[in-house]
Amino acid sequence: MPHPNPTTPSPAPRRATLASALALPALLLAGLPARADWSLLNMPVGVTPVSREVYDLHMLILWICTIIAVATFGAMAYALVAFRKSKGAVADTNMTHSTAAEIIWTVIPVVILVFMAFQAAPALIRIEDTRNSEMTIKITGYQWKWEYEYLNEGVSLFSSLAADSNAARRKNAGIDPRSVENYLLEVDEPLVVPAGVKIRYLITANDVLHAWWVPDFAVKRDAIPGYVNEGWFQVDEPGIYRGQCAELCGKDHGFMPVVVKVVPKAEFDAWLAARKAPAAVAAAN
C-alpha cells in the first residue's frame, strides 16, 4: 500500500458527527471502516531500508498468525456447530489424550517459530549495524523538548511543539484541533538532515526517560539519563517525517513531537553553513 507522501498535508478529516460516531461500530463489525485509508490501519512501509525490512517482517508474521488463526478458529467454529447437544451430539468420553496429537501440535509451531527466527535474526543484525555512517547527530531528550546537536559542526538546536498546536492543546482552548495543520505533530524547528546519507544518532536524556520515534524510519530508541544509545537511519527521499516521544516522560509527554526535514545534500550543506555563521559571529564577540 502506498503511504501518503508526508510532505503533502493530508486532507483535513471531516468533522465527526454523532451519527458517524454511532455508525462506526456497526461498520467496524462489518469489517469496513468508514474511510478505508490503509495508512490508518497498518504500519507504514516507511522510507528507510530498515523500515521496509521491519514492514516486511511485520506483514510476514501477520500473515502467519492470520493463517494459524483461520485454521484454529475454523476448527473451533466447526466444533461449536457440529458437537452441539441440541443437535443430538453424544460425547465420546474415551477421547482423553493422544500422544501423537500432542507431538504434532508441538512440532508444527516449533517449525514455524524457527522459520520466523531465521527471518528476524539477520534483519536485527542489519538494523543494529551503525558502522560506515557519514555523520553523527546527538539527540537529547528534555521535559519536554528535543535537542539536536550536529557533532563536530558546532551546531545545535532545540525543537519543541509548534505554537499553534501548543495553543490548541490547552484544556478547553476553544480551538478546534482539526483546524490546526499537523496538530501535535509540528515543531518550531525541525531536525534537518541530508538525503541519501547514513546518519548515526547518539541519544541520551537530561532528566527522565524519553524515546525518539519516527514511524517512517522504524526508529525507536530510549533516551536514558547517563546512557548514550545509538542507532542509524538513511532516508533517500527528501520530505518531512513526523513522530512523537514514545516513553512516558511526565505531563507533557504527548506534546513533544519529532519532526525530521530531509533535504538534498547541497541544500543541507547550505543550511548548515547558514546555521554556523551566526554561531561563529557570536563566538568572535
Add this chain to the structure above:
Amino acid sequence: MSTATTHGHAHDHHDDHHGPAKGLMRWVTTTNHKDIGTLYLVFALVMLFVGGAMALIIRLELFQPGLQFVNPDFFNQMTTMHALIMVFGMIMPAFVGFANWMIPMMIGAPDMALPRLNNWSFWILPFASGILVSTLFMDGGGPAGGWTLYPPLVLQTGNAFPFAIFAVHLLGMSSIMGAINIIVTIMNMRAPGMTLLKMPLFVWTWLITAYLLIGAMPVLAGGVTMLLTDQFFGTSFFSAAGGGDPVLFQHIFWFFGHPEVYIIILPAFGIVSQIIPTFSRKPLFGYDSMVYATASIGFLSYIVWAHHMFTVGMPLAGMMFFMLSTMLIAIPTGVKVFNWLSTMWRGSLTFETPMLFAIGFLFLFTIGGFSGLMLAITPADFQYHDTYFVVAHFHYVLVPGALFGALGGAYYWLPKWTGHMYDETLGKVHFWMSAIFVNVTFFPQHFLGLAGMPRRIPDYATQFADWNMVSSIGAFGFGFAQLLFVYVVIKCVRGGKPATAEVWDNPEGLEWTVPSPAPYHTFDEAPVIK
C-alpha cells in the same frame, strides 16, 4: 483426574460444626475459607468498578482530539492508577478469592492450612488499596509515572510517593502470604488418594501461580524499596548522577513483571479448564500435557523479561536471546489452546453462561496470543513498542483473557456458593454485551498503534480521531455491561431456582459432591478418592 465417592452430602450434622458468627464481626474475624473467599471476590468486584471508572475517564478524554475534561497530569495519574488497581486490587484478589473458595473443596480439605494468615492476607488489601486510592487526593496528586514506576520520572511524584510505595509493599505482602497459604494447603491438605496428577487443573494452575508469586513479588518489593531509599535516604541505585543505573530498575521491574503476567492468566487457564469439560460432557483432553504446559509457561516466564525493554539499547546477543525465549512461550500456550479445542471435539456441547465466557476466552485470548507473538519479533517490536498496539495486546489477554476467566468462573460456581441458579438469560445478555464491546474497545487500538499513536498520551493527532472514538464508545458499553453482572449476582444471592448439589450435568470434581449452597464446613472427614 479425581473421582470421588458421593458421601459428602450428610456432612453438616456433627457436633463440632458451628455456623458463622453474626454481624459485621463475622467478616472481620473470620478464618473460614468460604467467608474469606467471598470477601476477596466482593472486594475485587468493587475494585473492578473503581479501576473501571478510571479507564472511562481515560476513554472520555480520548473520545475526541483536544483536551476537554482533564489535565495531562491527572490523565497520567489515571493511567497509572487504573493499571495498579486492576492488577493488584482487582484481578489478583479475584483469583485468590476463587482459590480460597474452591481449592479446599476441590482437594477435599476442610479449610486452608493457615486460616488466620488467610484472614490477614485479605484484610491487608482494603487498607493497602485505600492508601493507594488516597494518593489521588494528596499534594501533587497520585503517582503519574505509569504503573511500571520507572525512575527517574517516578521520583518526580509529590507527597504521594512514599504512600504509593507503601501500598505496593502491602499489596505484595498480601499476595505472598496468600501464595504461601495456597502452597501449603495443596501440599499438605489433600484428601487421601488425591495424588498430584489427580488434582483438578485449577488447583494445578494455582500451585504454579503461587510459586511464581513467591519468586516475583519480593523482587518488586526490593525494587520499590530501592526507589524509596533513592528518594529519601541518599542512595543512588537508579540515579545515573550518583553512579547508579536507571535501566537496572527496568530489569528488576520486568523480572517481576513478566511472571506477574502469568500470575494473572494461569488461574484463568485453570478455570477455563474446569468449565470446558463440564459443558462438553467429556474429560479434559490431554490432562498431563496441560499440567506440563502450565509448568513450562511458569518456567519460561522468568527468562523473557527483557522483551519489554528492546528499545533501551541492549547488546545484540541479549535481544536475540529474549526474542527466541519469548517465541518459545507460544509452544506451551498453543498446546493448551489445542487441548481445550480437543476437549470440545466430539463432545456434547451446551452453551450456558460459564461456557460462553470460556469460549469467548478461547477465541479472544488467542488473538492476544498472536499479537504477543508479533511483539516478540524484535525488529518489529521497535515499531510496536509503547504504542496502542501494545495496549491492544495486553488488554486482549487481560480482559477477554483473565477477566472473562473470572466472570466465567463466577457464573460456574455461583450456584454452588449461593444455592440458587443465576438468571441464565441475563447471564447470556451479559456475555454477549461484554464480548461485543470488548472487541469494539480494543480491536481498533491495534490500528491506532500500527498507524503510529503512542500510548499514555492524553491528546492525539487528528488522524487518530475516528478509531479513538470507536474505542471510547466500546469502553462505555463494556463498563455498563458489567453493571448487569452486579445485578445478576445480587439477584442470585437473594433467591432463584434452588441449585442441586451437582448444579450442572454430571460435572467432575469434589466440589459438586457437597450440597448447594456449600455448608459452612465441608470435608471435615476426608472424602475417599478412587
Add this chain to the structure above:
Amino acid sequence: MAAAPRNPSRPGDDDAVVARRIRRTAWLLGLLAVVFYVGFIAATALRS
C-alpha cells in the same frame, strides 16, 4: 476460634505431624521470599 481440623494427606500421619509439616513449609516459603527480597537489593547494590 480454633483452627479448622486438618486432614492427613498421607494416610497414617496424625494431625500433629501434618500441622508441623504445614508450619515448616510455610516458614520456609516465607524465608524464601525474604531471601529474594534482600538478595535482589544486595545484588543491585553491588551492580550499581
